[in-house]
Amino acid sequence: MTLSPRISLRAISRAVIGGIACTLYLVVSAGLPATSVAATLPGQVQPPRYICPPCNHEQDLFQASAVRARGSCHVCGMELVEKPLRLDTAEGSIREGSGSFLVDSNTPDSNPLAVFYHRPENLRKDAPVVIVLPGAGRNAWRYRDTWVDPSEKYGVLVLSPHYSEKYYPEFWSYNIAGMIENVRINKERTRVSGYDINRRAETWLFSDFDRIFETAVAELGMTTATYDLFGHSAGGQVLHRYTLFAGDSKARRILAGNSGWYTVPRFDKPFPFGTGSDMLDRDGLKKAFKRELVVFLGELDNADETRGHLVRTPDVNWQGDHRLSRGKYFFAQAQERARELGTELQWQLEVVPGVGHDYPAMGKAAADYLYGDSRRP
Numbered sequence: 001m002t003l004s005p006r007i008s009l010r011a012i013s014r015a016v017i018g019g020i021a022c023t024l025y026l027v028v029s030a031g032l033p034a035t036s037v038a039a040t041l042p043g044q045v046q047p048p049r050y051i052c053p054p055c056n057h058e059q060d061l062f063q064a065s066a067v068r069a070r071g072s073c074h075v076c077g078m079e080l081v082e083k084p085l086r087l088d089t090a091e092g093s094i095r096e097g098s099g100s101f102l103v104d105s106n107t108p109d110s111n112p113l114a115v116f117y118h119r120p121e122n123l124r125k126d127a128p129v130v131i132v133l134p135g136a137g138r139n140a141w142r143y144r145d146t147w148v149d150p151s152e153k154y155g156v157l158v159l160s161p162h163y164s165e166k167y168y169p170e171f172w173s174y175n176i177a178g179m180i181e182n183v184r185i186n187k188e189r190t191r192v193s194g195y196d197i198n199r200r201a202e203t204w205l206f207s208d209f210d211r212i213f214e215t216a217v218a219e220l221g222m223t224t225a226t227y228d229l230f231g232h233s234a235g236g237q238v239l240h241r242y243t244l245f246a247g248d249s250k251a252r253r254i255l256a257g258n259s260g261w262y263t264v265p266r267f268d269k270p271f272p273f274g275t276g277s278d279m280l281d282r283d284g285l286k287k288a289f290k291r292e293l294v295v296f297l298g299e300l301d302n303a304d305e306t307r308g309h310l311v312r313t314p315d316v317n318w319q320g321d322h323r324l325s326r327g328k329y330f331f332a333q334a335q336e337r338a339r340e341l342g343t344e345l346q347w348q349l350e351v352v353p354g355v356g357h358d359y360p361a362m363g364k365a366a367a368d369y370l371y372g373d374s375r376r377p
Contacts, residue, residue: 048091048099050080053141081141084114087219094119094219098148100141103215106207107178111167115212116144118151118158119220128371129216129227131209132160133235135359136171136309143232146360150367157220159212163205175237175260176272177205179245191313197271197279205238206246213250226252230366232359233258233308236296240330241272243293243347244280253370255350257296257362258323260308261316262330265337273315286343289334293347296366297327300356307357323357 049066052073066083073080084100085092092101098118104110120127134143140162147158168174172183172195184194198204213227229251231239236259243254244263265285266274275285298305301323310323320326331349338345352365 049083051083052076052078053081053139081116084116087215094216096121096123098144101215101219103212105167105205106211107203107205109167109203111164113208113212114140114162114164115216116140116160116162117216118144118148120151120155120157122155123157123220123222124155125221125223127222127224128154128156129213129222129224130156130158130367130370131212131227131229132158132363133229133231133238134160134162135233135235136175138163138165138168138174143235143359143363146363147367150364150371154367154371156367156371157216157222157224159216161208161212171234174205175234177238177241179204179241180272191315201245201247204245206242206249209242209251210249226250228253228255228370230255230296230363230370231257232362233260233357237261240293240295243291244275244285244288253292253294255294255296255366255369257359257366258298258301258308258357259327259330260310260323261319261326264319264330264333266333273319282341285337286341289338289341289343289345289347291346294369295327295331295347295349296362296369297324297349297351298355298357298362299324299351299353302356305356324351 049068050070051066052075067080071080072078082098082100084102086102087093093099094101094117096119098116100114100116103113103115105113130147132140132143132147134140140160144158144160147160150156151158163174168178170183172178172180179198180195181198182194182196183192185191186193209227209229216222217224227250229239229242231237236256239254240256240259241263242251243256244265261273263272264274265280265288267277268274270276271279280288302325303322305322316326320329328349331347334345334347350369352362355361355365
């Protein structure tokens with residue numbers, strides 16, 4: 001069953017403008033001056049615009065200079081991406097294929113979030129939806145691109161938010177989801193020397209995910225009631241903390257992939273390295289254990305892996321020597337706490353064979369795990 005078209009003023013306006021565009025094409029083909037025709041078409045919808053992702057010369061995705069054609073940046077050579085637009089404008093929409101749109105963060109600051117999506121062909125009204133969180137590079141457009149083939153194969157709508165370094169400049173505002181603040185760095189800038197815990201849960205990143213999901217399904221007229229989450233590296237850090245500390249949400253399955261270090265369910269370790277004695281009580285931990293978390297690890301993300309930055313400080317070294325061992329330790333500690341609390345642990349541990357710190361390969365494995373024939377809900 002495909003999506004039924006929604007009759008709206010915006011749809012009608014697009015149809016009218018589409019007809020005008022055809023007329024304009026015929027005029028130009030006939031050799032008449034297009035400028036004279038264009039002058040009679042105020043407010044016409046423009047084609048998508050393209051921008052260079054943030055790099056040395058373009059620090060902010062939201063202020064980047066836009067051009068009208070796909071291609072590469074003439075300054076740095078990077079492939080251009082779609083300029084995100086609000087869905088309540090004439091140009092904004094979730095078209096078939098890849099694109100982006102703009103929403104505001106659900107936090108009090110209402111920082112803009114660019115969401116890079118892929119809408120597969122013949123999207124069902126009840127199609128699955130996955131939100132994909134990128135690593136420390138914040139390159140949501142590249143993570144989205146690695147999900148294009150799985151999106152078409154499994155008919156899943158892919159949404160990947162970009163947490164701009166302009167608004168979320170440090171690792172604690174993304175990896176730790178804004179749960180600590182006033183961070184002090186030692187003089188050698190080698191480690192954190194102090195911080196305060198941000199106890200204002202409404203300012204954490206977690207509520208953004210429902211907002212992104214609800215915006216997309218409303219725009220497309222979908223009936224899907226829940227969504228899945230996949231995050232790699234820094235994105236995996238966000239999601240295992242989401243599992244522990246987020247309130248009620250519409251998220252269903254949560255795949256936290258290849259995290260560098262964890263907030264381990266230990267009451268004797270201070271947050272954010274453990275849950276601490278005051279951030280999460282026993283009832284809260286029991287609730288977290290009921291979520292459908294999968295600790296999703298690459299078999300080769302071990303001591304021989306050189307990709308990505310792995311924190312090695314006394315604060316986290318007790319969790320293990322590398323990402324694989326740290327993920328296994330995190331899961332083992334969850335099992336131990338569940339036994340102590342006399343509660344069932346819904347979490348799972350999944351090790352992907354033959355894969356290291358490789359987000360395209362982990363993304364493909366995540367798609368197969370979530371939506372492969374044996375996993376379909």
